[in-house]
Amino acid sequence: MSHEGIRIVSAERARLEDLEHAQMPPNAVTPKKVRVKKTEGTGVEIEWNDGHRSVWSFEWLRNACPCATCHEDREKTNRLPGEAKAKEHTLLKMYKAPARPLEVTPVGKYALKFKWNDGHESGIYSWEYLRRVCRCDGCMTKQEL
Numbered sequence: 825m826s827h828e829g830i831r832i833v834s835a836e837r838a839r840l841e842d843l844e845h846a847q848m849p850p851n852a853v854t855p856k857k858v859r860v861k862k863t864e865g866t867g868v869e870i871e872w873n874d875g876h877r878s879v880w881s882f883e884w885l886r887n888a889c890p891c892a893t894c895h896e897d898r899e900k901t902n903r904l905p906g907e908a909k910a911k912e913h914t915l916l917k918m919y920k921a922p923a924r925p926l927e928v929t930p931v932g933k934y935a936l937k938f939k940w941n942d943g944h945e946s947g948i949y950s951w952e953y954l955r956r957v958c959r960c961d962g963c964m965t966k967q968e969l
């Protein structure tokens with residue numbers, strides 16, 4: 825089932841998404857400090873203007889790539905952003921290098937772009953997206969509701 829990248833949302837869903845947008849205060853989606861631990865290969869840390877702090881591993885971010893292709897792929901396989909694909913290596917034992925970025929570039933003032941070591945680079949990680957997928961205990965509880 826392919827909609828050629830067009831996402832059909834119900835009026836209710838669209839209304840809820842608008843509401844979610846409205847609830848995100850500017851301070852919550854403006855980073856005060858961004859640390860990309862590229863050399864260490866560990867991940868990204870963001871300190872937000874509202875004092876909140878978020879941490880993600882590169883592996884998690886790679887699996888949460890917001891581009892249309894990855895998004896669709898996750899929908900098809902029922903994975904949440906950040907969730908790794910089912911392990912294929914029972915069939916083919918291939919060594920897969922852990923995800924890490926070769927390049928991290930800011931996109932305007934609103935996002936980060938990663939060029940991953942698997943060659944993928946179409947995901948634009950906006951501050952807003954990153955804040956929404958914050959992995960801290962407080963946010964995780966909210967996301968599960």
Ligand SMILES: [Zn+2]
Pocket residue numbers: 889890891892893894895944946947
């Ligand atoms: Zn992607």
Ligand SMILES: [Zn+2]
Pocket residue numbers: 876877878958959960961962963964
């Ligand atoms: Zn959080």
